[in-house]
Amino acid sequence: MSKAVPPVRFHALIPGQRPPARADRSALGTLPIRAWRYCEAVTTAAGFGWHMFPPTDLRLLFDGQRIWWQCNDVGEDWMLLDDAAQFPCFSATFDAAAPEAIRGFSPPFLTALPEPGVVQIWTGLLARSAPGWSLLVRSPPNVPQMPGIEVYEGLVETDAWFGPIFTNVRITRTDEPITLRPEWPLVLAQPVPRPAYADAWLNGAEISRGFETMGDAEWAGYDSAVAAPIRDGAYRPGHYAVAVRKRRKAEEAGSCPFTAGREHSPSVLQAT
Structure with missing residues (x-):
């Protein structure tokens, strides 16, 4: 039997680092219990992707000019990040394992970018996604963010580009250290089919203005989603969640997109 194609394969290269983990639908236990029980939209967003963690306890300090x-x-000594810095002892480990032509090209752990207070952090990971799929690297949704930083989002076509997974962060406070801990996710990687962000698809959105654009199909959909459950006395907290879980269960009983030897992009997203 052919081996199934994984949605993504992460390569964790820094010794001892915490590997990526499937994102938790409870947002690492931080969601209110009512959201956990009834809000499928929130829990689905929280669980969509893989958490990626800092490879070590890291502290950053921005004095308004330098990092x-x-x-x-x-x-414990503070070091000036005036250009780029390797993860401690990693470059020798990289060179010992890499082919001769690649020695000396280990990824920097930290890089000071030209914009004030902005630093690029390597997660310690490389990634290869399934054909036709990219990775959106972003701040973890619905998870309390580490104070003092803002995470830039990036979409990387990891099915074709195999390199370090970085994230750029802006330090938003000065003269006070911020701490990134390896037990708390720094970013989330979400799988995105490439046609989903193609201009031909995104430019095809339609905007309908006014009630005159609401036809029978639209009113029937609104009735089914909103009015009928209340009118018929069938409304219960989480009725959307129940409907979505039933639909998901039925769909998951069918075929999985990641099967051996088959490239997959959802036909509904095929941009023309």
Whole structure:
């Protein structure tokens, strides 16, 4: 039997780092219990992707002009990040494992970008996604964010480009250290089919203005989703969640998109 194609394969290269983990639908236990029980939209968003964690305890300090850093692997002294810095001892480990032509090209752990207070952080990961799929690297949805930073989002076509998975963060406070801990996710990677962000697909959105654009099909859909459950006395908290779970269960009983030897892009997203 052919081996199934995984949606993504992560390569964790820094020794001892926490590997990526499937995102948790409870947002790591931080969602209110009512949202966990009844709000399928919130829990689905929270569980959509894989959490990626800092490879070590990392502290960053922005003094308004320069960025300083320290981590447990190199002691307590603050070091100036004036260009780029390797993860402690990693470049020698990389060169010992890499083919000769690639030695000396280990990814930097931290890079100070030209914009004030902006630093690029390597997750310690490389990634290869299934054909036709990319990875959206973003701040984890519905998870309390680490204070003092803003995460830039990036969409990487990892089915064709195999390289380090970085994230760029902006330090939003000065003269006070921020701490990134390996037990708390820094970013989330979400699988996105390439046609979903093609211009031909996104430019095809339609905007209907006014009630005169609402036809029988639209009013029937609204009635089914909103009015009928209340009118018929069938409304219960979480009725949307029940409907979505039933639909998902029926769909998952069919074929999986990641089957061996088959490239997949949802036909509904085929841009022309």
